Amino acid sequence: DAKTTQPTSMDCAEGRAANLPCNHSTISGNEYVYWYRQIHSQGPQYIIHGLKNNETNEMASLIITEDRKSSTLILPHATLRDTAVYYCIVRVAARQLTFGSGTQLTVLP
């Protein structure tokens, strides 16, 4: 699976949009971009995934660049409960997830 690069940490003000970037410059055509988050002492929580097109669900939006070499996870109105480690994972279907170090997002009051 392609390697991903994420910033180690980010801060965001409560109520503002949180934009988490991810670089995956070696992504292949059949690899999906997945986002999970892990709140302290809990298991990873699925957020969203996509292949080419931008995706939106009740939790977040995923913006994938046209060349697919990078993506951004957007939490439209961050709350204190969104403080977590966010993992960007590039995955071929029918394979296990390969986690990196993720981005520690801290939402500030």
Added chain:
Amino acid sequence: GAGVSQSPRYKVAKRGQDVALRCDPISGHVSLFWYQQALGQGPEFLTYFQNEAQLDKSGLPSDRFFAERPEGSVSTLKIQRTQQEDSAVYLCASSFQIQETQYFGPGTRLLVL
């Protein structure tokens, strides 16, 4: 069930003891994964089942680690003769099929003294 459940949530073992960690996947999910998460790191793949068949065990760190899923539902991860380096959170995930989204349980935190 509503989600993946794991038990126990916490386990303290003396070095050399055997431990067994249980995972109950989401009902109807065919695929089941085990991951190990050391402190401060992301989860790392251990092994994968499709129904009762263990199709990939390439991530198991040693032959002291053994996993089974005899009836294609509940799975048990067993660690024999535990060592201090086995201290970690052990996560279970399940998916409807292998290519589908994986959903994780809360994990079992193992501390080996």
